[in-house]
Amino acid sequence: MRIKTLWLLLAMLVASLALVAAGCGGDDGGDAAGTGTEQEEQEGGGDLAAEQVITVNWGTEPPSLDPGLATDTTSSNILTNIMDPLIKLDDELNPVPYLAESIEASEDGLTYTIVLREGGKWTNGDPVTAGDFEYAWKRTISPELAADYAYQLYGIKGAQEYNGCEENCDALRDEVGVRAVDDRTLEVTLTSPQPWFPQQLAHHSFLAVHQETVEQHGENWTEAANIVTNGPFRLETWEHNSRIDIVKWDEWRDADSVTLTRVNGRMISDATTSVQAFEAGEVDVTSGLPPEEIPRLKETDGYQQYPGLGTYYYGVNVNTVTDVNQRRAMALAIPRQSIIDNIAQADQLPATGFTPDGIPGFDTINPESPYLPPEGDMDRAKELMEQVESPKTDINLVINDSPGHREIAVAVQAAWSELGLNVNIRQQEWAQFLEAVSPAGNNVDVYRLGWIGDYVDAYNFLELWTCESGNNGSNYCNEEYDELLRRVTSGELESDEDRYEVYGQAEDIILGEDGDMPILPIYWYTYVYLEDPSIQDTFNINTLSQIDLTKVQVRETD
């Protein structure tokens, strides 16, 4: 009797599992594999392949595809391809009118008049109007939406007040300096002259949203079934944490210029698996390569490298490491080129200033700091160190726990030990690390960070070191420096060249001959990708890590 029960139970278990397996096993759901391109020897610049379909690895699930709420690169890249931004950046990062037909600034640089092209449409047939932009921007800065990136729009008059309002919010909302004059004209009033404003419009925070859809579906408006977009591609499938597929939208105003018909997207976040998926031919492009594999991958056909607009630096807490000569010595001792060649290994550029190469005006801005020699200068560092009266010898170096940072810290630790410094490396998990370094407390002497440009102007980099900046982790405050940056937004500078001059002076204050050295820049970023040979010449990342899928074409490879 009892044995029978046991066997019966087991049999039932097996039977039910077989049923489950049968139910689940047959589900295909649109397999991601199969790209229709060949994996043979590369022959660039050939004919177009018959099937213009690629598979990309988006990496992680975008936290949100709402232009008002998106903050990360994945969301940004998808959004700028399914929506129609007012302007795009060309290869030299100059603003090129896109949905906007023209952008004109007033004499005093405070007001911009943006005229939209004819022909902008939403996927449900409605025309794109200036009112859509007014609605979207005001929504992003509304306190109810609580958008992380509301601050991107703080350059607009009244935006910060409205965003921070506790009462009387409706009145403040009407005071915000963005107004749809008519269906095709948008008037924007800024808080101060900001010559980089047109370039900022390329950022996804400035995209329009379809008001009716947002109001009808609320939080779910970005699901594939509900979303309404206006760009060259539209969102076809979004299986959370699994795939995002976008397809060409034939009714986009310039659809003829788009070659790709479909972009399948996987979400493989593990770096090793993504490389394996690329090598198995399951994806055509992926990034976020494991650092230790880069030397091997460099030798393969698929390896591509792009300069990035970002700086990897060590910040120094000027409250604890008080002697400027010590900071200069620490800067001189760091063997930047060796770190790049042996640890980072992606041909990054050794930093000779804070603002990276690629920013307009770089030649004027860059201070070519005497304290940042690429090879390091240990002799001079020791000389300077001797001039320090009471050096801080116990240094707490705080880094976060992503791959690569520890190795660089160890290299720096070895260099600084030659100066008689006893460096203690503390590696922390990301969220706690951020708490520890914003700004650096008394138990943090040196911290590691990176800064990637939001928009293409040195102001975005240099404003970090003003007294009031929340991102000033070094507790650095220099009135002269602040005054220089104030001049930039005062309107008294006439041309771009003048502005670059001022930026150059600012860089001199922090990193020049008499530089205060609140930071020790190490290198300027590069982005590393694996790309299938069939798309290598047309798939290009710009320095802001953006991809323009309208330019990608799949070539025949034979």
Added chain:
Amino acid sequence: MTKLIIRRLFWTIPVILLVVFVTFMMMRQIAGNPFRTSERVIPEAIQRNLEQKYGLDKPWYIQYATYVKNVATFDLGPSLVLRNRTVNDIVKTHFPVSMELGLYAMLFAILFGVPLGILSALRANSWFDYAAMTFSNIGYAVPSFLVATLLIYYFALQWGGTFNFPTSGWNTWESKVLPTVALGLGPMAYFARLVRGTMLETLQQEYVRTASAKGIRWHRVVVVHVLRNSLIPAVTAAAPLLGFIITGSFVIEQIFAIPGIGRYYVTAVNARDYSVVMGLTVLLSVLIVIANMVVDILYGVLDPRTRDART
């Protein structure tokens, strides 16, 4: 039996409340700002807006009370980081995937591990036994993420021509094989060793010799008498093993890009997504409590001695 079940069910609630409370306090203790994802500092006004929106500006006991009330009505709240999704939504979409993976891994472990253990015990100290136990030891010692990566490297990449396994994903039946093996290998090894051990012990018992001496066919002795008693420890091991499979699935899901609940759990803790962490903790505690209860019941069914002692 029914009394047992009801008592156990009754005790579930305080246990889960305790788990929720401890998780709540721990998440608040580890500091970190759920709204700050990048190195960019969040302006004060925005931080305030966000805290107001998610009720984080209230004192902790109010937050806790609100949360418990919501859980009672099955509303696990919105995600703090994934701005357009609710935790209920996340659970509904992704939990079945993890369940499936866990089930397959468990099945794999049982279907391969138990017979392996039985055969090893029956052929104790033969070459088969040594081979099987060595294999078990390796399977138990090697971490699942290493197994996973090796499996992908060999079966999906190197020998991709012969086998048709993709490197990642969870849609076709081929894509489910490697993750199942990677996750199930450790538990399989554990079962094999456990069953072998208890069977060897049982085989020494007096009643086995008696049965054999009575002339009962060896096959019947093993299946009817020995097996039943040896499997009891294996059943009790199944419950904690479920915990192992759940936590192991976090890693496997990450490596194989499987859209399960494990990936969310890990990213949510790092991102300080309080509602997702709390919601998933509640879910997993309920699961483990139920699993333990099922095991206890099964134990009662299999071993009559406990049945009388318990009730």
